[in-house]
Amino acid sequence: MKIVIIGTNHAGIAAANTLLDKYLGHEIVMIDRNSNMSYLGCGTALWVGRQIDQPHELFYARPDEFEAKGATVLTETEVSTIDFQKKQVHAIAKTGETLVEDYDKLILAMGSRPIIPKILGNELEGIHFLKLFQEGQAVDEEFAKESVKRIAVIGAGYIGTEIAEAAKRRGKEVLLFDAEATSLASYYDEDFAKGMDENLSKQGIELHFGEIAQEFKGTNGRVSQIVTNKNSYDVDMVINCIGFTANSALASDQLDTLKNGAIKVDKHQQTSDPDVYAVGDVASIYSNALQDFTYIALASNAVRSGIVAGHNIGGTSLESAGVQGSNGISIFGYNMTSTGFSVKAAERFGLDVSYTDFEDKQKAWFLHEDNDTVKIRIVYEKESRRIVGTQMASYSEIIAGNINMFSLAIQEQKTIDELALLDLFFLPHFNSPYNYMTVAALNAK
Numbered sequence: 001m002k003i004v005i006i007g008t009n010h011a012g013i014a015a016a017n018t019l020l021d022k023y024l025g026h027e028i029v030m031i032d033r034n035s036n037m038s039y040l041g042c043g044t045a046l047w048v049g050r051q052i053d054q055p056h057e058l059f060y061a062r063p064d065e066f067e068a069k070g071a072t073v074l075t076e077t078e079v080s081t082i083d084f085q086k087k088q089v090h091a092i093a094k095t096g097e098t099l100v101e102d103y104d105k106l107i108l109a110m111g112s113r114p115i116i117p118k119i120l121g122n123e124l125e126g127i128h129f130l131k132l133f134q135e136g137q138a139v140d141e142e143f144a145k146e147s148v149k150r151i152a153v154i155g156a157g158y159i160g161t162e163i164a165e166a167a168k169r170r171g172k173e174v175l176l177f178d179a180e181a182t183s184l185a186s187y188y189d190e191d192f193a194k195g196m197d198e199n200l201s202k203q204g205i206e207l208h209f210g211e212i213a214q215e216f217k218g219t220n221g222r223v224s225q226i227v228t229n230k231n232s233y234d235v236d237m238v239i240n241c242i243g244f245t246a247n248s249a250l251a252s253d254q255l256d257t258l259k260n261g262a263i264k265v266d267k268h269q270q271t272s273d274p275d276v277y278a279v280g281d282v283a284s285i286y287s288n289a290l291q292d293f294t295y296i297a298l299a300s301n302a303v304r305s306g307i308v309a310g311h312n313i314g315g316t317s318l319e320s321a322g323v324q325g326s327n328g329i330s331i332f333g334y335n336m337t338s339t340g341f342s343v344k345a346a347e348r349f350g351l352d353v354s355y356t357d358f359e360d361k362q363k364a365w366f367l368h369e370d371n372d373t374v375k376i377r378i379v380y381e382k383e384s385r386r387i388v389g390t391q392m393a394s395y396s397e398i399i400a401g402n403i404n405m406f407s408l409a410i411q412e413q414k415t416i417d418e419l420a421l422l423d424l425f426f427l428p429h430f431n432s433p434y435n436y437m438t439v440a441a442l443n444a445k
């Protein structure tokens with residue numbers, strides 16, 4: 001079979017490798033408009049904040065590796081249209097040459113694109129987005145300028161808080177804006193997100209929450225002021241981080257999609273066209289917390305959905321296990337992890353939930369050195385008592401491992417009562433005989 005893959009970043013790479021490594025004999029054509037592949041966006045803030053000194057290790061794959069496995073890789077080639085009836089992909093190479101690729105099976109891995117705030121002054125110089133490696137390079141070059149002193153970051157989600165930390169680490173004055181009342185509002189309940197807000201303030205980041213940018217003003221063509229619904233602020237640079245949306249324009253009028261444009265798939269990653277699969281940020285994904293398909297744009301999901309599509313096209317019928325949107329963040333050493341729903345998110349999706357909170361030291365009480373407090377909330381459905389979400393916050397890094405247990409618990413629909421008596425090891429170096437996960441579950445009403 002001839003398989004064409006549009007988009008060769010995390011999801012497209014995972015699908016290509018699965019096919020090339022496990023299902024020999026197919027013709028694989030990989031097309032991407034970018035000049036690089038596999039860039040780990042999560043490294044941008046680490047590199048721009050000089051927590052790692054350069055970006056070259058943020059790539060893990062190169063076109064020649066796929067060519068060595070027999071694939072054709074067309075970089076700097078933009079797909080312009082897809083003819084789903086004739087099963088043809090039309091693209092334009094960097095040289096301007098047009099090309100047509102027939103396909104037996106097509107994998108859509110065009111990912112996501114940043115949401116652009118539709119406000120006056122958008123075209124001014126000094127206003128940035130942060131998705132591509134090249135955009136990280138541009139922000140890094142700006143940070144190197146003495147004249148760039150005050151940075152406005154719009155959006156205090158994951159990218160915004162991470163790049164705000166990076167700017168602070170580079171000695172900049174940072175103003176962090178968000179429409180919501182706290183940072184990370186999409187992932188954590190308010191009394192958890194407040195811990196991150198305190199951490200950001202303590203580090204000297206100026207918080208402007210519940211504040212929406214309405215206009216960018218400029219001097220000599222470069223942004224010099226941001227006007228919000230509350231005030232105006234002199235700034236030297238703006239970084240927009242207000243979320244991503246599915247980059248599905250090539251297919252959204254031909255294939256079934258969610259309301260936000262993400263291409264609808266089943267658990268085999270198959271779209272409404274049986275010869276077309278969609279993976280990663282461009283596709284919907286099954287949430288075990290919601291027990292339905294939704295949109296969760298994460299690299300972890302991109303990789304797994306690419307693998308699932310590769311196997312199904314290769315001939316092995318494999319279902320996605322579904323996801324919980326497990327994620328984490330670490331800002332100036334303050335760590336937060338979550339999986340499934342916060343109470344706010346569960347209620348937004350119409351689930352009738354309760355929750356149990358607890359706070360304790362990570363390690364046994366008699367260890368006084370390097371023993372941080374952990375805050376935990378477990379959210380569960382009132383009726384079924386199945387766990388639908390967990391959030392944790394601590395300076396301890398151990399919470400990063402613990403959240404994955406809750407991810408599995410949600411996937412397997414375990415109840416809060418089953419968790420209460422789960423076998424969890426005890427060693428004073430790591431936890432307590434009655435550790436905070438057990439106690440939180442035992443306290444559930």
Ligand SMILES: Cc1cc2nc3c(=O)[nH]c(=O)nc-3n(C[C@H](O)[C@H](O)[C@H](O)COP(=O)(O)OP(=O)(O)OC[C@H]3O[C@@H](n4cnc5c(N)ncnc54)[C@H](O)[C@@H]3O)c2cc1C
Nearest residue numbers: 007009010011032033041042079110111112280281298299
């Ligand atoms: C700054 C930042 C930090 C992040 N940190 C994390 C993290 O810590 N953990 C995590 O899980 N996720 C993180 N993410 C999210 C993660 O990067 C995405 O979920 C992931 O990149 C999705 O992979 P993808 O392959 O589906 O899509 P993308 O990475 O968006 O790749 C899509 C590819 O398709 C190509 N393409 C699109 N349209 C066309 C076309 N018409 N023709 C040809 N090629 C096309 C693009 O060039 C691109 O290479 C982060 C994202 C950013 C921006």
Ligand SMILES: NC(=O)c1ccc[n+]([C@@H]2O[C@H](COP(=O)([O-])OP(=O)(O)OC[C@H]3O[C@@H](n4cnc5c(N)ncnc54)[C@H](O)[C@@H]3O)[C@@H](O)[C@H]2O)c1
Nearest residue numbers: 155156157158159160178179180212241242243297327328
């Ligand atoms: N550590 C991680 O797992 C990680 C890190 C970075 C990015 N990512 C993923 O990458 C994707 C993009 O991240 P992101 O931070 O851009 O999106 P996000 O959804 O995490 O955050 C967007 C933020 O912008 C705010 N916002 C929206 N419109 C606004 C407006 N007009 N004015 C002010 N604020 C506004 C929202 O309230 C939200 O807090 C997400 O799917 C995220 O999960 C994950």
